[in-house]
Amino acid sequence: MAVEAVRATSTPENVGVPAGRKRPGLFRRFSRNPFAVAALLYLILVIAAAVFAPAITAYDPNRIEMGATVLPPSADHWLGTDESGRDEFARLLYGARISLTIGVAAMLLSVILGSAIGALAGFFGSVVDALTMRLTDAMLSIPIFFFLLTVLSVFGSAVSTMIIAIALSSWMTAARVVRAEVLRTINLDYVAAARALGAGSWRTVLLHLLPSAVPSMMVASTIGVGQAILTESALSYLGVGVQPPTASWGNMLSNAQNYFFPAPLLAIWPGMMILFTVLSFNFIGDSARDTLSPYQN
Amino acid sequence: MARYIVNRLVQSFVLIVFVSLLTFFLIHSAPGGPAVLLAPDMSKEQIERARKDLGLDDPIPVQYARWAGLVARGNLGKSYSQGLPVTDLLARRLPETLELVFTGLALAVIAGVIIGIVSARKQYSLTDKVLTAFSFFGMSVPVFWLGLMLIIFFSVNLKLLPSSGSYTLGTPASILDRLAHLILPAVVLATVNLAQIARYTRSSMLEVLNSDYLRTARAKGLKERVVMNRHALRNALIPIVTVVGLMIPRLVSGVAITESVFTWPGMGSLAVDSAVQRDYPVVMGITLMVSVLVVVTNFITDVSYLILDPRVKLK
Numbered sequence: 345m346a347v348e349a350v351r352a353t354s355t356p357e358n359v360g361v362p363a364g365r366k367r368p369g370l371f372r373r374f375s376r377n378p379f380a381v382a383a384l385l386y387l388i389l390v391i392a393a394a395v396f397a398p399a400i401t402a403y404d405p406n407r408i409e410m411g412a413t414v415l416p417p418s419a420d421h422w423l424g425t426d427e428s429g430r431d432e433f434a435r436l437l438y439g440a441r442i443s444l445t446i447g448v449a450a451m452l453l454s455v456i457l458g459s460a461i462g463a464l465a466g467f468f469g470s471v472v473d474a475l476t477m478r479l480t481d482a483m484l485s486i487p488i489f490f491f492l493l494t495v496l497s498v499f500g501s502a503v504s505t506m507i508i509a510i511a512l513s514s515w516m517t518a519a520r521v522v523r524a525e526v527l528r529t530i531n532l533d534y535v536a537a538a539r540a541l542g543a544g545s546w547r548t549v550l551l552h553l554l555p556s557a558v559p560s561m562m563v564a565s566t567i568g569v570g571q572a573i574l575t576e577s578a579l580s581y582l583g584v585g586v587q588p589p590t591a592s593w594g595n596m597l598s599n600a601q602n603y604f605f606p607a608p609l610l611a612i613w614p615g616m617m618i619l620f621t622v623l624s625f626n627f628i629g630d631s632a633r634d635t636l637s638p639y640q641n
Numbered sequence: 642m643a644r645y646i647v648n649r650l651v652q653s654f655v656l657i658v659f660v661s662l663l664t665f666f667l668i669h670s671a672p673g674g675p676a677v678l679l680a681p682d683m684s685k686e687q688i689e690r691a692r693k694d695l696g697l698d699d700p701i702p703v704q705y706a707r708w709a710g711l712v713a714r715g716n717l718g719k720s721y722s723q724g725l726p727v728t729d730l731l732a733r734r735l736p737e738t739l740e741l742v743f744t745g746l747a748l749a750v751i752a753g754v755i756i757g758i759v760s761a762r763k764q765y766s767l768t769d770k771v772l773t774a775f776s777f778f779g780m781s782v783p784v785f786w787l788g789l790m791l792i793i794f795f796s797v798n799l800k801l802l803p804s805s806g807s808y809t810l811g812t813p814a815s816i817l818d819r820l821a822h823l824i825l826p827a828v829v830l831a832t833v834n835l836a837q838i839a840r841y842t843r844s845s846m847l848e849v850l851n852s853d854y855l856r857t858a859r860a861k862g863l864k865e866r867v868v869m870n871r872h873a874l875r876n877a878l879i880p881i882v883t884v885v886g887l888m889i890p891r892l893v894s895g896v897a898i899t900e901s902v903f904t905w906p907g908m909g910s911l912a913v914d915s916a917v918q919r920d921y922p923v924v925m926g927i928t929l930m931v932s933v934l935v936v937v938t939n940f941i942t943d944v945s946y947l948i949l950d951p952r953v954k955l956k
Binding site for chain 2: 482484485486487488489490491493494495497498499570574577578581582583584594597600601604605608611612614615618619622623626627630
């Protein structure tokens with residue numbers, strides 16, 4: 345009740361709202377940020393384009409046509425063709441599938457892993473907490489990218505391997521967020537009440553402690569998708585990520601450096617897709633932070 | 642203080658051993674082997690003999706113990722693909738990387754702090770919004786693509802700056818030539834790293850600007866310039882030391898990619914090449930070297946934080 349009262353009187357967006365009117369809904373508050381709305385629309389567009397790629401373009405993204413290499417944009421090839429005569433637009437669309445899949449799947453896996461570790465640390469405390477937090481610190485203080493390079497070049501870079509490797513290198517934020525939230529809520533009355541009613545450890549953690557971490561986890565995971573896409577694209581650019589002929593936004597840029605003169609645009613499109621997609625996830629995450637926080641400042 | 646330092650040193654040592662163990666076991670437990678053993682002109686017997694000479698048939702713990710024994714005596718082994726001692730390779734590559742990292746980091750700190758201060762002093766103004774948008778750009782842009790774009794613009798179109806290497810081959814060494822090569826990669830590194838510094842500076846500065854002691858300073862009639870420089874900035878910039886410390890691992894990752902784009906002859910591009918060729922001794926040498934560097938910088942930032950801010954007390 346106390347929290348509700350504070351929320352109703354002092355959040356800035358309620359200033360000027362007549363007493364008795366409700367705080368505007370989540371979507372209303374989110375939609376006040378034009379950047380976030382534009383970002384959301386852009387992402388919906390990209391996801392739809394990736395899902396319906398075969399309906400949008402008739403070209404096979406991997407079909408090599410040696411007579412038609414590095415063509416400029418035309419009515420046939422909207423964005424031209426690459427150094428092997430493959431349709432650039434088709435490769436961008438199919439590349440979106442790979443890049444988005446890896447980004448979202450790696451994020452989901454890292455959130456699950458991080459939440460489990462964070463919940464363990466916060467709930468059991470003492471030795472478990474000390475050990476897991478040392479591990480988290482250690483992971484945060486080593487240059488993880490070198491590690492990813494080594495792991496992927498050694499174990500190969502199937503999409504599933506990449507997802508697991510990126511997730512294993514990025515669970516630390518989730519672990520810290522969940523641990524902090526568990527430590528904050530574990531001594532609250534409703535948790536004590538649940539335990540007094542006979543809730544076991546599992547039930548307490550899953551139904552009473554984790555839900556309060558959901559808002560901050562949503563922020564962290566939105567930004568996490570963008571970061572995973574950046575990691576994937578860098579690895580693919582360096583040649584240890586998604587392997588040709590399969591298109592990913594990163595590996596489409598691997599060869600671009602050799603074709604600056606005839607076709608500088610080939611180096612621009614995939615990078616723009618990465619930039620705007622990651623930017624959108626960052627905008628939405630940032631706006632979600634403001635929207636979901638009860639004490640907005 | 643002395644006890645804290647000893648504690649930290651022990652922790653750092655454990656961390657480095659942990660990282661080297663993990664990397665060593667991962668690369669050696671993988672199927673296949675070093676790329677030099679896949680040469681098509683080698684017979685089966687030759688490959689077997691080579692594996693035996695390199696000790697690759699021993700159990701992995703035995704191999705690790707042998708490697709650790711060598712390291713303790715300052716020997717990192719020989720590169721499989723180049724035949725040179727790893728320490729020689731690193732000694733040649735390390736100064737190049739340090740040059741790039743320090744220039745990039747210095748640019749990032751200077752630009753980030755200025756952007757953060759301006760944003761905070763003009764909160765919610767148009768300037769603040771434009772600068773914030775720039776920070777978002779820096780956080781979201783792929784490092785390698787930013788490099789490619791700068792090469793297209795400044796090297797290919799304007800023909801103003803060189804696009805690869807750290808000096809022009811076959812010319813007498815000159816500082817100007819090195820600087821020209823350094824500009825683009827350093828700018829890339831700075832752009833992708835300044836966002837974090839700018840955002841922390843902004844929020845730290847906002848906090849200080851709203852503090853009681855700043856109101857007191859103004860109330861007793863100090864000039865605005867004195868209030869800003871002596872009272873606000875000094876306090877607002879202390880947390881930045883920690884942020885820089887936390888950024889180092891990310892910065893080092895960015896260096897690997899930047900060096901590859903600009904074919905900068907440093908440790909990052911060496912790391913990429915040797916990982917792809919599975920040149921185990923080089924991979925291990927770089928992992929060890931980079932972990933030591935990162936751990937040492939973390940240590941330095943933590944200790945300098947203690948010295949800079951007397952309010953922070955050790956437990």
